[in-house]
Amino acid sequence: MKKISIISITLFAAILIFNSCYRDSEEGLYRFVPPSCDTTNVSFTSTVSPIISANCISCHTGAGAGGGYQLDSYAGVKAIADNGKLVNSVTYVSNGMPKSGKMDNCNVNKIVAWVNKGALNN
Numbered sequence: 127m128k129k130i131s132i133i134s135i136t137l138f139a140a141i142l143i144f145n146s147c148y149r150d151s152e153e154g155l156y157r158f159v160p161p162s163c164d165t166t167n168v169s170f171t172s173t174v175s176p177i178i179s180a181n182c183i184s185c186h187t188g189a190g191a192g193g194g195y196q197l198d199s200y201a202g203v204k205a206i207a208d209n210g211k212l213v214n215s216v217t218y219v220s221n222g223m224p225k226s227g228k229m230d231n232c233n234v235n236k237i238v239a240w241v242n243k244g245a246l247n248n
């Protein structure tokens with residue numbers, strides 16, 4: 127009799143354990159993965175300009191702007207988008223910018239996506 131109850135308790139426990147694993151949801155398991163980077167709705171005003179303001183303007187404004195590139199206006203950013211230097215610099219292909227280190231991939235990808243969509247003044 128004792129043996130039977132030990133077996134049934136073990137079995138019951140095993141079922142509970144397997145059941146709890148089976149019910150793990152995807153949301154529960156991957157809860158801490160950050161949301162993916164949205165590069166579909168990029169615009170100059172709401173995406174690119176804030177990134178440039180936070181990471182580039184400090185050196186790229188006024189008469190002494192780095193390389194003579196003033197990035198505090200659409201026209202200034204559009205100029206380096208058109209000559210290929212914006213993408214090359216933020217991807218660190220050449221003349222990596224910001225000089226202090228590459229921005230996180232999401233910011234880089236957003237800028238590249240904006241350029242690929244025509245670098246519009248949107």
Ligand code: HEC
Pocket residue numbers: 178181182183184185186191192193194195206211212215216220221223224225226
């Ligand atoms: C710490 C100051 C600093 C920051 C921050 C900075 N730059 Fe620059 N940048 C410079 C200087 C100085 C130059 C002039 C060329 C050189 O010294 O490499 C330059 C040159 C450039 C050039 C011309 C490169 C070439 O190939 O001729 C581009 C494009 C550029 N920066 C884009 C950016 C962008 C975009 C950001 C922000 C993501 C940024 N920079 C942030 C200082 C900075």
